[in-house]
Amino acid sequence: MMKALQARLAVILVSVLVPVSTAVPAPRPMAAMITGAVTSQPIGHYEFCQKYAAECAIKSQPAPARRMSEKDWATVRRINRSVNARYIAKTDKEAHGVEEVWSYPVNFADCEDFALQKRRELAARGFSLSDLLMTVVRKADGEGHAILTLRTAEGDFVLDNLDNEVRPWYATTYTFLKRQATFNTGRWVSIEDGRDLLVGALR
Numbered sequence: 001m002m003k004a005l006q007a008r009l010a011v012i013l014v015s016v017l018v019p020v021s022t023a024v025p026a027p028r029p030m031a032a033m034i035t036g037a038v039t040s041q042p043i044g045h046y047e048f049c050q051k052y053a054a055e056c057a058i059k060s061q062p063a064p065a066r067r068m069s070e071k072d073w074a075t076v077r078r079i080n081r082s083v084n085a086r087y088i089a090k091t092d093k094e095a096h097g098v099e100e101v102w103s104y105p106v107n108f109a110d111c112e113d114f115a116l117q118k119r120r121e122l123a124a125r126g127f128s129l130s131d132l133l134m135t136v137v138r139k140a141d142g143e144g145h146a147i148l149t150l151r152t153a154e155g156d157f158v159l160d161n162l163d164n165e166v167r168p169w170y171a172t173t174y175t176f177l178k179r180q181a182t183f184n185t186g187r188w189v190s191i192e193d194g195r196d197l198l199v200g201a202l203r
Contacts, residue, residue, distance in 0.1 A: 031155025032065070033169055036190035039178050042136055044112060048102035049186055056186035060130040063182075065151035075125055076150060077166050080159045083117050089161065112146035114161035119148050130182040135191075137174035149179055 041049075049056035066072070087109035092101045095108040104120065105113040112134070119132045131151040135158075139145050148159040149169065156169045169176065181187040 031168060031170075032151070033149070033156050033176060033179070034192040035179070035181075036192055038181065039188050039190045041186070041188050042102075042178075044100045044102040045134065045180075045188070047100075048116075051103075058129055058185040060128070060183050063128075063130060065153050066128065066131045067153040073166075076122065076157075076159070079118055079121050079125075080166050081164045083114055083121065084161050084164055087114065087117075089114075109161070110146075111161050115146050115148040115159065118159050122150075129185055133180040133182065135179035136177045137172075138177060140173045145174065147174075151182070 045056075068076075087105045088107060090108040090110065092110050093099055095101075095110065096103075101110075102112045102116060105117055109117070115134055119129075119134065122132055123129055127150075133149040133151065135147050135149040137145050137147060145162075147161075150157045150159060150166070157166050158169050158172055158174075159166055160172075163172075176191040178188050178190050181189045
C-alpha cells in the first residue's frame with residue numbers, strides 16, 4: 001500500500017513547479033489532502049467554540065467538494081486579498097495580552113483571525129462550511145501557523161494571510177498538521193502530508 005501511495009504522490013512533482021494562474025485550475029491527481037483519524041482540537045478553536053457554540057455544532061453528510069466556476073474563483077481571490085489588506089497583523093499577545101485567542105477581527109488580526117474572517121465571508125456567499133476548513137500548519141522555520149483550506153473538485157487550496165495568491169496546498173512550504181473535519185465543524189482530523197513521501201517515491 002505504501003508503494004501505491006508513493007507512486008500516486010510522485011505525479012504531483014511536476015504540478016508543484018507550475019505557477020497558479022488566474023484561470024480555473026484543472027483537476028490533478030492527489031490534489032486533495034489525505035486526512036486521517038479524528039485528532040485533538042486546537043485550544044484556541046476549543047475556546048472559540050465556547051463563545052460561538054452554534055458554529056461548532058454543525059454536522060454534514062459526506063459530500064463531494066464544490067465544483068468551482070470562474071465566478072467562484074474570482075470571489076475566493078477577491079476575499080483573500082480583501083481580508084489580508086483590511087486588518088493590521090498583530091500577534092494575540094500584542095492585540096489581546098494573551099498567547100492564543102481565536103476571534104473575528106475588528107482592527108487587528110493574527111493568522112487564525114484572518115482565516116476565520118475569510119471563512120465567514122465565503123460562507124455568507126454560499127460556500128459550504130464543509131468546504132471551508134480551518135487548518136493548522138508548521139512554517140519552514142518551525143513556527144505554528146493557521147490558514148483556511150478551501151475544498152474544491154479541483155483539489156484543496158490555501159487562503160493565507162501571508163500570501164495574496166490562492167494556491168494549491170502542495171505548492172506551499174508548509175507542513176500540514178490538522179484541519180477541521182468536513183463532517184463536523186467542532187471536530188478536527190489529522191493530515192497525512194504526502195509531500196513527506198515524495199522524496200522516497202522518487203528515489
